[in-house]
Structure formats: structure tokens, C-alpha cells
Amino acid sequence: MLDVLTTPMVAGMVLGLLWLGEALVPMFGGCSAGGRLRNMVMGAINALASVTLLAAVTVSATEIARRHGIGLLHVVEASMLTRAVVALVVLDLWHYVFHVLAHKVPVLWRLHQVHHHDEHVQATSAMRFHVFEVMIQCLCTVPVILLLGLDLWQLLLYEAVLLPVALFHHADIRIPERVDRVLRLVIVTPRMHWVHHSSWTPETDSNFSSVFSWWDRLFGTYRRRRHPERIRFGLEGFEASDTRTVRGMLATPFCGRRSSYGTRPEDPDLEAEERDGREAPVAETPRVREGRGATMGS
Numbered sequence: 118m119l120d121v122l123t124t125p126m127v128a129g130m131v132l133g134l135l136w137l138g139e140a141l142v143p144m145f146g147g148c149s150a151g152g153r154l155r156n157m158v159m160g161a162i163n164a165l166a167s168v169t170l171l172a173a174v175t176v177s178a179t180e181i182a183r184r185h186g187i188g189l190l191h192v193v194e195a196s197m198l199t200r201a202v203v204a205l206v207v208l209d210l211w212h213y214v215f216h217v218l219a220h221k222v223p224v225l226w227r228l229h230q231v232h233h234h235d236e237h238v239q240a241t242s243a244m245r246f247h248v249f250e251v252m253i254q255c256l257c258t259v260p261v262i263l264l265l266g267l268d269l270w271q272l273l274l275y276e277a278v279l280l281p282v283a284l285f286h287h288a289d290i291r292i293p294e295r296v297d298r299v300l301r302l303v304i305v306t307p308r309m310h311w312v313h314h315s316s317w318t319p320e321t322d323s324n325f326s327s328v329f330s331w332w333d334r335l336f337g338t339y340r341r342r343r344h345p346e347r348i349r350f351g352l353e354g355f356e357a358s359d360t361r362t363v364r365g366m367l368a369t370p371f372c373g374r375r376s377s378y379g380t381r382p383e384d385p386d387l388e389a390e391e392r393d394g395r396e397a398p399v400a401e402t403p404r405v406r407e408g409r410g411a412t413m414g415s
């Protein structure tokens with residue numbers, strides 16, 4: 118039976134396994150207890166905000182949709198399985214769209230930078246989001262709930278799938294390429310998502326999918342690195358001191374710091390892939406992009 122305790126219980130077990138993997142077979146190394154703790158504190162703040170907002174807004178939206186028969190799934194006849202699949206697919210598409218917006222809309226990018234400016238990517242990076250971004254995304258999900266006529270159990274189902282997959286694709290684990298390749302036919306894998314955490318903007322602005330990997334292929338935002346171990350994580354323009362404290366992370370959107378375009382990686386394979394046309398050629402643009410960290414006080 119799916120309830121509000123399912124997601125944290127499953128996520129806790131998955132996180133334990135991933136920590137074991139990060140200790141035994143790391144791809145990059147450098148995961149520290151302090152870094153994990155800070156990410157988890159951010160996750161706890163976000164969970165608190167989510168639970169509060171979930172009770173106040175999201176649950177109300179599902180109740181309004183159910184009571185008044187609002188939304189597609191309340192109009193058409195559909196089995197439980199169909200409703201579950203539609204909810205998973207549509208909510209994941211919505212996550213893809215919001216993630217793209219988080220990179221393209223300046224005010225959202227100021228918030229989303231918190232997820233990107235760590236120079237280490239590890240399983241707990243999946244929890245490292247600014248609380249304002251989580252709240253905005255939660256509020257923006259209300260129209261999706263009403264349009265589709267989603268019930269609470271469908272939202273909980275998506276969360277129960279999303280969190281373990283997100284922990285997995287952030288994990289610093291050396292998974293054989295052939296295994297990763299098979300998995301990423303369906304879900305987002307570490308080798309796919311590490312590219313998204315590259316400090317080079319063309320790679321940062323790629324691989325936006327959350328659970329199902331096909332959105333990036335469908336919308337032309339998929340990139341790969343044959344040798345992901347050469348990826349440099351973080352955001353140029355931010356120093357480690359910005360990422361070392363919870364206070365620094367919470368203050369990031371208001372610090373006035375700009376993330377730069379990032380240095381093009383020195384990776385012969387990357388150049389070969391672009392020359393062969395397997396990756397879309399990328400034109401260098403001005404060092405500070407439109408929407409990249411204009412001062413405010415993703």
C-alpha cells in the first residue's frame with residue numbers, strides 16, 4: 118500500500134546501498150561526510166517545505182479535482198494501471214519542462230545554481246535544491262494536477278519512483294558502460310546525468326530528464342561523454358566556499374555572484390564526437406550568458 122512513508126523508506130534503503138557503492142567503486146572519489154550532511158540538511162529543509170505545501174496546496178488541488186470531476190482522468194474511463202502510467206509519464210514530462218525552465222529563466226536559474234555549484238556530485242546531490250525552487254515547482258504543479266485530474270496516490274507514486282532514481286543517477290559509482298547504456302534506454306543513469314553537472318554550459322544545458330531518459334532524446338537535449346571521468350563538476354564563477362555551508366547555499370540566489378559560461382573541456386573524444394557529427398556542434402557564446410546569474414541580490 119502506497120502511503121507517505123513509502124518514499125522515505127525506499128529512498129533510505131536505496132541511499133544506504135548507494136553509499137556502499139560510492140565507498141567501494143567510486144568513479145570520481147572525494148565524497149565527504151560533511152558534503153553528504155550538508156546536502157541532507159538541504160533535503161530536510163525541502164522535505165519540511167514540501168510536506169507543508171503538499172498538505173496546504175497540492176492535496177487541496179487533488180481534492181478539488183476529485184470533488185468537481187476536473188481533469189482528463191476524471192472525464193475518460195481508465196483503469197488503475199492506465200491512470201498510474203499516465204501520471205508517471207506526464208509528471209515526468211512536467212519535471213523535464215520545469216528543469217529546462219530552471220536553466221533558461223534567470224530568476225529560476227539563480228535558485229537552481231545551488232544544485233549545480235558543488236564540485237562533487239554524489240547520491241545526496243539529489244537533495245541539494247534551494248527551498249524556494251522546491252516551493253515554486255510545487256506551486257507550478259497545481260495546474261498540471263487540475264488539467265490531468267491527478268489524485269494524491271498518483272503524486273505519491275511519482276515521488277516514490279523519482280527519489281530513488283534521482284539518488285541513483287547522482288551517485289558517484291563506477292557502473293560498467295554497457296550496463297549504464299542498457300539502463301539509460303529507459304531511465305536516467307549516472308553517466309547521463311554527470312554530463313548535466315559539467316561546468317561547461319553546453320553540457321550543463323543538456324540531459325534534463327529526471328526519471329525517463331527519453332525526453333532528452335525526444336527534444337534534442339541529449340549529450341554524452343565517452344569518458345565521463347574527465348568531466349569537471351561545478352559552476353565557474355563560484356568558489357568552493359559558496360558550496361561549503363548550508364548558509365552559503367541558501368544565500369546563493371541573493372549573493373550577486375554570476376556563473377560563467379565555463380571552460381570548454383580538453384577532451385579529445387569530445388572533439389572527435391563533434392567532428393563526426395554525433396554531438397551537435399556548439400558555438401561559443403559570450404562568457405556570461407543571457408540569464409546566467411544576473412545579479413539579484415538556478
Ligand SMILES: [Zn+2]
Binds near residue numbers: 216220232233313
Ligand atoms: Zn539542472
